[in-house]
């Protein structure tokens with residue numbers, strides 16, 4: 001099916017860009033600090049602690065490499081959050097070099113919220129904060145090698161809860177801003193690609209159709225027919241019934257054309273009373289038959305528009321990627337056939353072969 005480059009692709013692209021930036025910044029700062037402080041601890045008489053930090057650094061580098069190779073954001077998120085959770089608990093239970101471990105713990109909720117968002121982030125941070133309360137307040141645990149004064153315990157608990165709330169609110173407002181910006185982009189894109197009167201794609205929308213180039217380059221194996229349809233004597237309708245009725249007529253024709261083509265085809269308003277239809281994977285002859293059926297049925301119909309009974313017809317020029325490998329020539333050829341159809345008395349279809 002033919003598609004216009006849509007908003008979801010842009011959103012996915014933006015998300016991928018943010019993920020890429022976030023993962024690189026996070027991992028490389030992580031690796032840098034963990035290696036520097038690991039080495040410092042190693043040579044300051046804390047070899048086990050130093051090695052521990054460097055192992056975390058190495059794991060972070062490997063997780064980053066895995067993400068770069070697979071681009072699997074979910075796996076990256078899970079592994080890095082798990083790694084940082086373990087590091088957080090390690091720093092808390094060991095106290096870090098010269099009791100500085102707690103200082104790094106404040107980065108934890110911010111990292112988790114920015115990676116997991118508010119919902120999953122709250123879950124993970126909640127679990128880890130619960131574990132840290134056990135580390136701090138349950139006495140005589142084997143794996144806790146550092147003891148904190150009651151003052152530090154209470155102040156740290158209060159301040160980490162405060163930073164957690166702050167991280168949550170920051171991520172919440174970032175997500176809200178992102179949602180609003182996506183919505184605004186959606187509306188702008190819609191306005192840029194749609195014709196206001198008929199709701200069909202406009203000229204820009206049609207030109208940005210992803211697959212046009214594919215068809216232009218894949219002849220003769222895969223052919224696309226293109227039809228340019230122009231309402232006959234439309235000026236007379238405007239003159240006779242007024243511009244507003246003319247607008248209604250354009251809406252009715254657009255609706256009729258849209259409902260008469262297949263789901264896989266793409267229709268747009270090329271300008272004025274001219275419409276364009278792309279028939280993917282369709283030969284010139286098939287395209288001719290499709291549009292002729294629509295033309296005949298429209299010519300036989302009486303339209304009741306704005307209290308007026310109006311008869312309508314349109315003329316069509318058809319071309320195909322079988323003969324052209326660039327868009328301008330393809331359109332020019334269909335336009336030329338349309339001109340011939342008009343000259344031949346209107347209410348008919350001309351193709352490059354049938355002319």
Ligand SMILES: Nc1nc2c(ncn2[C@@H]2O[C@H](COP(=O)(O)OP(=O)(O)OP(=O)(O)O)[C@@H](O)[C@H]2O)c(=O)[nH]1
Nearest residue numbers: 230231232233234235236238243246247272273342
């Ligand atoms: N109501 C209305 N009229 C429009 C719109 N866009 C273009 N037109 C009018 O469409 C008319 C087109 O007239 P012509 O190009 O002479 O074409 P025609 O009368 O259909 O004659 P043929 O194409 O030769 O059959 C002009 O009068 C334009 O002003 C629109 O959005 N709404």
